[in-house]
Amino acid sequence: MTEWTPAAVRARAEAVTEAEARARVDVLVPAINDHSRRYHTDDAPIVDDRTYDLMVRELELLETRFPTLVRDDSPTLRVGDVPIDGLVPFPHEVPMLSLGNAFSADELREWARRVGDRLAKETGSAPEVLALAVEPKLDGLACELVYEDGVLTGAGTRGDGEVGEDVTHNVRTIRAIPARLHGDDLPRRLSVRGEILFPLEGFAEMNRKREAEGLKPFENPRNAAAGTMRQLDPRLAAGRPLTFFAHSFGFLEGTGAPLAPSHLAQLHQLAAWGLPTNPLNARAEGIEAALEAIEALGATRHDLPYEIDGVVLKVDDVEAQRVLGFVTRAPRWAIAYKYPPPEVATVLDAVDFQVGRTGVVTPVARVRPVRVGGVTVTNATLHNEDYLRRYDLRVGDAVTVKRAGDVIPRVEKPLDAEGRPVEEPGHADRPETVFPETCPACGTPLERHETAGADEGKKWVCPNTLSCPAQLRAGLRHLASRGALDIEGLGAKLIDQLVDGGLVRRVSDLWDLDLATLSGLDRMAEKSANNVLAQLERAKDRPLDKALVALGIADVGEATARDLARAFGSLEALIDAPAERIALVPGVGPSVTASLQRFLHEPHTRAELDRLRAQGVRFAAVPVTLDLDALGQPAAAADDHPVRGKVFVLTGTLPTMTRDEAKERILAAGGHVKGSVSRKTDYVVAGAEAGSKLDKAQELGVEVLDEAGLVALLEAE
Numbered sequence: 001m002t003e004w005t006p007a008a009v010r011a012r013a014e015a016v017t018e019a020e021a022r023a024r025v026d027v028l029v030p031a032i033n034d035h036s037r038r039y040h041t042d043d044a045p046i047v048d049d050r051t052y053d054l055m056v057r058e059l060e061l062l063e064t065r066f067p068t069l070v071r072d073d074s075p076t077l078r079v080g081d082v083p084i085d086g087l088v089p090f091p092h093e094v095p096m097l098s099l100g101n102a103f104s105a106d107e108l109r110e111w112a113r114r115v116g117d118r119l120a121k122e123t124g125s126a127p128e129v130l131a132l133a134v135e136p137k138l139d140g141l142a143c144e145l146v147y148e149d150g151v152l153t154g155a156g157t158r159g160d161g162e163v164g165e166d167v168t169h170n171v172r173t174i175r176a177i178p179a180r181l182h183g184d185d186l187p188r189r190l191s192v193r194g195e196i197l198f199p200l201e202g203f204a205e206m207n208r209k210r211e212a213e214g215l216k217p218f219e220n221p222r223n224a225a226a227g228t229m230r231q232l233d234p235r236l237a238a239g240r241p242l243t244f245f246a247h248s249f250g251f252l253e254g255t256g257a258p259l260a261p262s263h264l265a266q267l268h269q270l271a272a273w274g275l276p277t278n279p280l281n282a283r284a285e286g287i288e289a290a291l292e293a294i295e296a297l298g299a300t301r302h303d304l305p306y307e308i309d310g311v312v313l314k315v316d317d318v319e320a321q322r323v324l325g326f327v328t329r330a331p332r333w334a335i336a337y338k339y340p341p342p343e344v345a346t347v348l349d350a351v352d353f354q355v356g357r358t359g360v361v362t363p364v365a366r367v368r369p370v371r372v373g374g375v376t377v378t379n380a381t382l383h384n385e386d387y388l389r390r391y392d393l394r395v396g397d398a399v400t401v402k403r404a405g406d407v408i409p410r411v412e413k414p415l416d417a418e419g420r421p422v423e424e425p426g427h428a429d430r431p432e433t434v435f436p437e438t439c440p441a442c443g444t445p446l447e448r449h450e451t452a453g454a455d456e457g458k459k460w461v462c463p464n465t466l467s468c469p470a471q472l473r474a475g476l477r478h479l480a481s482r483g484a485l486d487i488e489g490l491g492a493k494l495i496d497q498l499v500d501g502g503l504v505r506r507v508s509d510l511w512d513l514d515l516a517t518l519s520g521l522d523r524m525a526e527k528s529a530n531n532v533l534a535q536l537e538r539a540k541d542r543p544l545d546k547a548l549v550a551l552g553i554a555d556v557g558e559a560t561a562r563d564l565a566r567a568f569g570s571l572e573a574l575i576d577a578p579a580e581r582i583a584l585v586p587g588v589g590p591s592v593t594a595s596l597q598r599f600l601h602e603p604h605t606r607a608e609l610d611r612l613r614a615q616g617v618r619f620a621a622v623p624v625t626l627d628l629d630a631l632g633q634p635a636a637a638a639d640d641h642p643v644r645g646k647v648f649v650l651t652g653t654l655p656t657m658t659r660d661e662a663k664e665r666i667l668a669a670g671g672h673v674k675g676s677v678s679r680k681t682d683y684v685v686a687g688a689e690a691g692s693k694l695d696k697a698q699e700l701g702v703e704v705l706d707e708a709g710l711v712a713l714l715e716a717e
């Protein structure tokens with residue numbers, strides 16, 4: 001009989017060897033998933049909650065000891081951002097918008113001036129002093145609460161602003177949120193928006209406990225709040241000290257008495273009904289008074305019991321808000337000021353040079369670990385040689401690490417008025433960091449390449465595309481990835497072993513691997529080896545577009561690969577196609593055509609493609625659905641095409657197109673692509689990790705498109 005006590009679970013998890021742990025994980029995962037389904041879906045559990053919790057704990061302990069044992073179907077992966085089967089959509093009757101951003105006092109002054117001008121224009125008279133609400137920008141999870149006849153009937157996360165997830169079951173456990181409003185004159189229907197927060201003290205305590213139990217601590221209070229709200233079992237939320245502040249309205253119907261004409265007074269009304277509002281919200285008469293309040297709050301913000309990441313300024317007069325209205329996704333009457341990103345001092349321990357899939361060498365800083373803005377930073381990119389030079393970074397230097405949002409941390413040093421690094425004691429005695437002249441992985445002399453387009457700059461590149469182990473490793477990881485050949489089981493660890501052991505020297509060697517070789521590797525039981533072989537076999541049939549992605553040709557991302565496949569159907573047809581025809585494919589201009597042809601006609605590539613085909617990799621033909629003749633010359637884009645003459649700015653990573661592809665397609669349709677956002681910009685196309693350009697767009701009210709929006713525009717008649 002398995003003993004289910006905390007001590008027994010811990011003892012078991014600590015005693016097992018890796019092989020035993022794997023076997024145990026293979027028992028626990030399906031069992032837990034089965035119990036979970038019985039509990040949540042069938043409402044008929046066959047184990048008690050305590051046993052269930054201890055099973056999960058044992059699994060977590062094993063996964064913490066042996067992280068490679070985390071199976072794709074592990075229930076521990078459901079904690080996080082992955083959609084959970086049990087959560088249902090929560091549509092917002094009135095969309096939940098975002099806010100424009102300002103990063104300096106001058107940008108806030110500029111915003112206030114625009115607000116004043118617009119009010120003057122729209123109403124004929126602007127107030128002499130603009131009354132503003134100054135509110136902490138709470139760094140939590142945005143949430144909408146719906147009350148009907150004073151009773152809480154639903155609660156949902158923000159989601160994409162239109163539809164979030166229904167988290168009513170968890171919201172009901174938050175003590176700060178009343179299940180029933182009190183007072184007279186309750187509205188018939190009311191939607192309130194606010195922020196769910198994880199108070200810092202409770203957060204620290206929870207993480208202490210988690211660590212003591214061998215569980216992974218949460219990164220920061222915001223993630224912890226979000227992770228808690230996405231749990232299916234409300235008992236988890238009930239055990240955590242979440243709190244809430246209301247900050248705005250969605251809708252309000254059937255009020256007993258007219259509401260006050262001021263935003264802050266309306267928040268007071270919410271407070272009177274029993275909804276918590278932030279006691280630090282204040283009124284400022286004019287932008288200069290607001291700036292003083294921002295400064296004062298900034299000085300004490302680290303003493304607050306919860307995290308804030310800035311301040312929100314709102315025009316307090318509700319009628320003025322109505323007049324000002326909205327631009328696309330944000331109100332004109334409000335703006336967020338973000339405090340400068342946290343910066344922490346540390347020491348540069350080492351500079352490594354990493355070689356990527358395309359041979360580009362990137363310097364990477366290893367710093368003494370520091371907590372910055374809620375996460376521990378140990379590595380940071382140093383971008384390129386110019387960046388290294390600008391800061392004259394040497395091992396042992398005192399540096400600062402800066403984190404802004406989700407962007408990769410930056411390593412910097414103080415600069416003087418001329419932009420030169422301020423000399424620090426000891427610096428001159430340390431050896432200068434020299435960019436290697438030869439590839440750190442294969443020793444081939446590096447070449448200097450200039451790149452144009454979206455990622456302009458000078459780069460050092462290892463030209464040994466065929467046998468540089470670092471490029472091969474990165475290339476194999478790319479080849480195995482989901483958008484390419486999707487070879488499950490061919491992960492980074494296995495790739496390292498294959499390349500380091502000389503078992504794979506070129507891509508085609510993958511299909512020469514056999515069971516004996518694979519199962520002789522570290523952490524490779526016969527079962528996983530067989531699985532990898534089956535996956536490799538399956539990958540032979542991947543269609544041409546995926547196979548083109550897998551080849552990792554410069555400038556050919558998923559979108560271009562798809563269009564190339566749709567236009568030419570087979571690899572042979574693509575190889576034989578003249579440059580003029582390839583250049584007709586949307587998104588493929590002369591530079592992509594050149595890089596594609598260089599690749600396809602290069603003798604070593606040809607030999608490798610022949611080997612691949614001999615091994616049965618089919619580059620399966622796809623139907624030709626893109627009629628290049630009908631597309632005509634790219635320059636002949638229709639005169640009245642909606643993209644024609646429009647100015648685009650691209651930012652962030654798009655899901656399927658590279659930025660160069662997007663750029664070429666916009667240019668082909670007669671549009672322009674610029675590097676920075678201004679009033680003249682018509683559209684900002686934003687992808688993942690979009691940065692300040694997106695903020696600027698929102699601030700200026702420039703329309704923001706995602707990739708699908710851009711494609712819709714490009715394909716419009």
Ligand code: IVH
Pocket residue numbers: 097098099135136137138139141142143158194195247248312330331334336
């Ligand atoms: S008012 C129409 N006030 O910031 C916009 N939002 O970037 C109404 N946030 O997800 C929002 N503190 O949840 C408002 N005092 C505050 C806020 C606040 C935090 C969040 C909000 C939204 C995001 C907008």
